[in-house]
Amino acid sequence: MSLAVRSAFRQRLAASGPGWALASPAVVWLIVFSVLPIGLMVAMSFWKSTIYGTRPDFIFDNYRRIFANSLYVNQLLSTLRIAVSATIISLLVSYPIALMLSRLKGAFRPGFLLLLFIPFWSSYVVRTFVWLPILGRNGAINQFLLWLGVVDQPLDFLLYNEGAVLLGLVYVFTLFMTLPIYVTLDKLDPALLEAANDLGARPLQAFARVIVPLSLPGVMSGSIMVFLLAVGVYVTPQLLGGPSGLMFGNIIAAQFLSDNNWAFGSALAVVMMVVVLSVILSAGRLVGLQQAFSGGHG
Amino acid sequence: MANPPTKEMPAAIQLDTATPISVSVRNVYKTFDTTPALKDIALDIRRGEFFSLLGPSGCGKTTLLRSIGGFETPTSGTILIDGKDVGGIPPYGRPTNMIFQQLALFPHLDVYENVAFGLRVQKKPKEQIDGRVKGALALVRLEGYERRMPSQLSGGQRQRVAMARALVNEPSVLLLDEPLGSLDLQLRLQMHEELRRLQRTLGNTFVFVTHDQGEAMSMSDRIAVMNGGVIVQLGTPEDIYERPQSRFVAQFVGHTNLFDGKVIRIEGSRVTVESDGISLAATTPTPVELGQAVTVVVRYERLGLGAGDTTLRGNVAERMFLGGTVRVVMALSGGRLVTADIASTAATGLPAIGEPVALTFNASDSRVLVA
Numbered sequence: 001m002s003l004a005v006r007s008a009f010r011q012r013l014a015a016s017g018p019g020w021a022l023a024s025p026a027v028v029w030l031i032v033f034s035v036l037p038i039g040l041m042v043a044m045s046f047w048k049s050t051i052y053g054t055r056p057d058f059i060f061d062n063y064r065r066i067f068a069n070s071l072y073v074n075q076l077l078s079t080l081r082i083a084v085s086a087t088i089i090s091l092l093v094s095y096p097i098a099l100m101l102s103r104l105k106g107a108f109r110p111g112f113l114l115l116l117f118i119p120f121w122s123s124y125v126v127r128t129f130v131w132l133p134i135l136g137r138n139g140a141i142n143q144f145l146l147w148l149g150v151v152d153q154p155l156d157f158l159l160y161n162e163g164a165v166l167l168g169l170v171y172v173f174t175l176f177m178t179l180p181i182y183v184t185l186d187k188l189d190p191a192l193l194e195a196a197n198d199l200g201a202r203p204l205q206a207f208a209r210v211i212v213p214l215s216l217p218g219v220m221s222g223s224i225m226v227f228l229l230a231v232g233v234y235v236t237p238q239l240l241g242g243p244s245g246l247m248f249g250n251i252i253a254a255q256f257l258s259d260n261n262w263a264f265g266s267a268l269a270v271v272m273m274v275v276v277l278s279v280i281l282s283a284g285r286l287v288g289l290q291q292a293f294s295g296g297h298g
Numbered sequence: 299m300a301n302p303p304t305k306e307m308p309a310a311i312q313l314d315t316a317t318p319i320s321v322s323v324r325n326v327y328k329t330f331d332t333t334p335a336l337k338d339i340a341l342d343i344r345r346g347e348f349f350s351l352l353g354p355s356g357c358g359k360t361t362l363l364r365s366i367g368g369f370e371t372p373t374s375g376t377i378l379i380d381g382k383d384v385g386g387i388p389p390y391g392r393p394t395n396m397i398f399q400q401l402a403l404f405p406h407l408d409v410y411e412n413v414a415f416g417l418r419v420q421k422k423p424k425e426q427i428d429g430r431v432k433g434a435l436a437l438v439r440l441e442g443y444e445r446r447m448p449s450q451l452s453g454g455q456r457q458r459v460a461m462a463r464a465l466v467n468e469p470s471v472l473l474l475d476e477p478l479g480s481l482d483l484q485l486r487l488q489m490h491e492e493l494r495r496l497q498r499t500l501g502n503t504f505v506f507v508t509h510d511q512g513e514a515m516s517m518s519d520r521i522a523v524m525n526g527g528v529i530v531q532l533g534t535p536e537d538i539y540e541r542p543q544s545r546f547v548a549q550f551v552g553h554t555n556l557f558d559g560k561v562i563r564i565e566g567s568r569v570t571v572e573s574d575g576i577s578l579a580a581t582t583p584t585p586v587e588l589g590q591a592v593t594v595v596v597r598y599e600r601l602g603l604g605a606g607d608t609t610l611r612g613n614v615a616e617r618m619f620l621g622g623t624v625r626v627v628m629a630l631s632g633g634r635l636v637t638a639d640i641a642s643t644a645a646t647g648l649p650a651i652g653e654p655v656a657l658t659f660n661a662s663d664s665r666v667l668v669a
């Protein structure tokens with residue numbers, strides 16, 4: 001190494017040095033909580049399951065099994081459809097709530113935020129479970145309808161289908177959509193709305209041309225969050241879905257919890273991870289992921 | 299609108315009572331909760347006038363401007379724009395555009411789209427939008443910046459975008475809320491000229507809010523001086539400067555020595571006032587009586603070193619070189635301080651600090667304020 005090159009190298013190192021030092025906890029975190037588990041999962045997906053347990057190996061049987069049967073692919077597609085629907089419904093529910101919250105004045109705001117949070121103090125399973133005594137055959141809705149005389153037989157289609165799963169998912173995850181949207185709306189400078197009004201924009205035009213574009217970062221991060229949470233669930237479909245409302249998560253969970261086929265379970269999980277990542281990346285391409293995360297125009 | 303920018307100013311328009319009224323504010327009150335922000339505001343602004351609202355912080359300038367723009371609803375009173383009562387009409391229905399104190403450029407839109415915003419929401423045809431946006435950008439000398447984002451502009455350039463964004467809509471009245479507040483002095487002075495040029499070229503009414511009296515003086519056709527939610531004086535810059543009607547205006551506009559005293563002699567409009575044992579010659583705009591308590595106003599720059607109707611003697615307490623002038627603070631024997639701005643060319647014979655000095659002024663350069 002010539003002297004000049006070496007000093008240039010040293011300069012580069014010095015320039016990047018403090019950055020690395022600062023980033024090192026993040027790097028450690030990433031390795032421990034993300035790279036290692038994923039690496040293990042990917043490795044295990046090539047292992048072999050025997051009646052004696054899962055053995056290290058390098059075989060493609062697990063993947064072959066997934067694509068040999070249209071059942072898994074169809075299940076994955078319907079899971080994506082449910083997760084996307086849950087995301088869209090959450091967005092439609094959350095946006096007006098976030099908008100109203102950001103407009104609330106003074107003491108009402110913390111009170112309302114608290115109301116949103118209270119259900120989240122109980123476990124996800126409990127919050128899913130509450131739908132059973134509401135939607136069930138002897139549940140509150142049926143009791144009420146019978147009492148009203150609107151129906152004379154309890155309705156059976158309220159529970160154990162895809163609709164019930166969607167309802168459960170939206171209820172459980174919608175806060176993850178509401179909060180990021182609320183935060184971006186709250187940051188929005190009210191003078192921008194006044195400026196829009198001043199330039200001739202009616203309230204709806206100001207909404208479409210100023211509020212919506214400036215809240216896109218919140219919408220994007222909320223959507224990614226809800227989609228990721230919803231696509232991987234297995235408790236909600238298990239409790240509310242019935243046979244027709246099963247999701248990919250249930251199939252994966254079954255490999256680990258009952259079938260004891262960790263290798264196949266890992267392969268299913270890897271396939272799902274790849275598919276989910278491509279969905280998010282292509283959705284990001286569509287709206288400009290960079291922009292959504294940075295909130296600016298870099 | 300797309301006139302090429304010229305260096306020389308178009309001739310000032312003649313404003314007289316025949317000029318139609320552009321904005322008429324009639325007995326407007328505004329109270330926030332319990333704080334009265336505007337009290338019985340009444341003024342008529344003529345078409346094509348550069349009108350300034352001048353006053354200290356919190357005096358209600360912004361509130362009045364926002365009431366004209368439709369962002370505040372007066373508690374009582376009416377506002378007419380181009381002869382039409384605009385009560386209940388939202389900002390998007392008024393022939394006004396506002397330049398906000400913080401500019402409020404849309405951060406997600408580039409310069410071109412910021413300027414085009416008003417035309418787009420009015421659904422103007424594409425070619426017309428393009429022509430007008432280009433014209434407006436030429437007017438504020440920002441050609442070539444169309445695709446920059448607001449975050450990529452300097453303070454002065456952002457200022458111009460805000461101007462173009464408002465002017466492209468050809469508002470009957472342009473409202474400006476201290477838009478130059480964030481600029482450095484050099485840029486401010488440059489923008490003063492620019493604003494004046496724009497206003498004379500376009501001929502629309504400008505209502506300009508500022509707390510900087512120099513800014514108001516140099517740009518305005520007329521000024522309303524506000525204090526505590528009321529208009530304390532309304533007139534041309536010269537009126538306000540030469541004939542302040544209250545202690546507040548005399549002190550707020552320009553640099554002023556005030557002497558409280560009693561009238562001891564009257565000869566027509568010329569009076570002699572005694573203040574702390576000193577006799578001061580002054581002119582009174584209104585009839586006064588012997589023994590009446592009055593205040594004599596003498597601007598810093600009206601005091602000199604030569605001969606004059608009144609001579610004040612004391613010692614130099616402080617002197618500051620201000621460029622074109624030298625500021626001299628003189629302590630009278632009673633301890634009272636009197637300040638004079640002397641032209642640097644005339645200041646060669648000025649005594650040093652601690653030395654005795656005599657400052658003089660003429661009766662025609664000092665004014666009596668009643669009460």
Ligand SMILES: Nc1ncnc2c1ncn2[C@@H]1O[C@H](COP(=O)(O)OP(=O)(O)OP(=O)(O)O)[C@@H](O)[C@H]1O
Pocket residue numbers: 330331333334335353354355356357358359360361362509
């Ligand atoms: N939204 C509001 N709610 C309550 N009080 C207000 C509101 N807006 C203004 N005020 C009060 O009204 C008075 C006038 O305010 P305004 O903003 O018009 O002053 P200003 O002359 O523009 O001052 P500055 O030069 O500091 O901008 C102030 O006392 C202010 O506190």
Ligand SMILES: [Mg+2]
Pocket residue numbers: 359360361
């Ligand atoms: Mg203000």
